Amino acid sequence: MNENLWNDLDVEATLDAPIGALTWYKSGGHAEVLISPRSVEALQTLCQRFHESDIPMRVLGSGANLLVADDGVDGAVVRLNHSIFQEAHWHELDHGHPTRIGAGTDLMALVQESARRGLSGLSQLAGIPATIGGAIRMNAGGSYGDTAQSVHSIELLTTNGELRRMDAAKLDFGYRHCALPDGIVIAAHFNLRADDAVQIRAHVKEVFEYKKRTQPMADRSAGCMFKNPIDPSTGKRESAGRLIDLAGMKGKSVGGAFVSERHGNFIGLLAGGRANDVLALAFDVQQRVLDHSGIQLEREVVIWSQRGDVL
Ligand SMILES: Cc1cc2nc3c(=O)[nH]c(=O)nc-3n(C[C@H](O)[C@H](O)[C@H](O)COP(=O)(O)OP(=O)(O)OC[C@H]3O[C@@H](n4cnc5c(N)ncnc54)[C@H](O)[C@@H]3O)c2cc1C
Structure with a gap:
């Protein structure tokens, strides 16, 4: 290079x-x-x-x-x-503008800080490990809501270095989906509202406790490996974790990688385990679920490799 x-x-x-x-x-x-x-x-x-x-x-x-x-x-x-990429412009709120947050900002810290300031709009994201850029790209969220619901617009540097401002409507946010053009999000503008600080803090706590109760947060993982698929027979989203469980894959392992006993859609990795163990186990899980229920799981986790990024 x-x-x-x-x-x-x-x-x-x-x-x-x-x-x-x-x-x-x-x-x-x-x-x-x-x-x-x-x-x-x-x-x-x-x-x-x-x-x-x-x-x-x-x-x-x-x-x-x-x-x-x-x-x-x-x-x-x-x-x-x-x-420079972790700045928050809270003062903009005073003038009725959305709050600009640098894309490198830690989401968990931001959720806490906005609750401390009595601003609502982000508490549904409590406990999700992310930077703002990653949360936008994945439209991170869960049972309580997602990132998209308070995004006003983003600033994107395209692959050839052009700076573009894009409104949320152009990003076609959906379930763990954002139609982000190739490039780097450098900041996001959020619609935050002044609200009752005690209630916001209580909501943050509720969302966080629910997450801790239902997910193996302490394991080395990347959260849910697969998106919850749409069941063709009902047209509704089915829990990927449940399908993995039904396919008998809970607790299965390859090398240092294992399907969490707590939540079938989490693939954990023991210290010293190899990334390729996770990949092999993810393929195995996908195949077993297909064999068992006829549903093709789509990966949520992004994979980078020399052979091109696995989609
Ligand atoms: C314990 C645990 C629990 C989790 N729980 C949840 C949950 O409840 N809900 C949920 O949705 N997710 C969850 N996840 C997954 C993860 O937290 C989210 O997907 C999060 O949005 C990832 O953000 P990141 O900054 O870590 O992105 P990374 O993992 O670093 O990157 C993910 C993708 O985003 C792209 N990206 C990152 N930054 C930018 C940027 N500035 N501009 C453009 N693209 C960018 C990367 O290139 C990559 O394609 C969990 C993960 C773990 C480990």
Whole structure:
């Protein structure tokens, strides 16, 4: 990789970076280079140069919905962990504007901070590990609601470095879905409303406790491996965890990877286990559910590998 692509820019770059270790699985391979830009302009120039040189560029959030295969990825991985991408402009609320939040901001911290300020709109996301960019891309959510319900608009740097503002309506948000064009979300604007702080905090607590009760939050995982599929016979969403359970896969393992006893849709990984164990077990689960119920599970977790990203 030609270091002149970033040497003159305000960025921090690490060659042969162990990005798998930065995911919630804490396993998986390296990227040719990991880059943390310190300004939007630096990121913009990076996008332009990588685009012109035809070098693949990916963006890493908090790695909570990501598996990096053991052979890693070619090209560059960008991480928005500099403070410039973690700013919140709360004052905009006073003027009736949506609140602008940098895409590298930690979602859990943001949920707490907005509750502390007596602002509602995000409490449905309590307990979900994410950056704002990752939460937008996945439309993170659960039984209490999703990210989309309070998004006003986003700021996106396209792959060739063009800065675009997109309204939420253009993003076609759906269940764990967002029609995000290729590029990097650098900020999101949220519609937050002044509300009763005590009630908001109580709601945050309720959502968080429900999550802790029903999901193995302490395991190394990427949350739900599969989306809840639509059952063709009823037209309704069926729980993937239930289908995995019915297919007899709870507790099954491959190497260090195991299907959680607590929640069949979580594939955990023991310390020292390999990312490819998770991949092999996920394929196995998919096949067994297909054999058992005739339903093809679609993966929710994003997988990065040398052979191209597995969809
Ligand atoms: C214990 C646990 C519990 C979980 N519970 C839930 C839950 O209840 N509900 C739920 O929906 N999810 C859940 N998840 C999954 C995960 O929290 C969400 O999918 C979250 O949105 C991932 O955000 P991230 O920043 O970690 O993204 P990453 O995992 O880092 O990336 C995911 C995808 O988003 C893209 N991306 C990241 N940042 C940007 C950006 N700035 N611009 C463009 N694309 C970007 C990445 O390129 C990748 O394609 C859970 C995960 C764990 C580990």
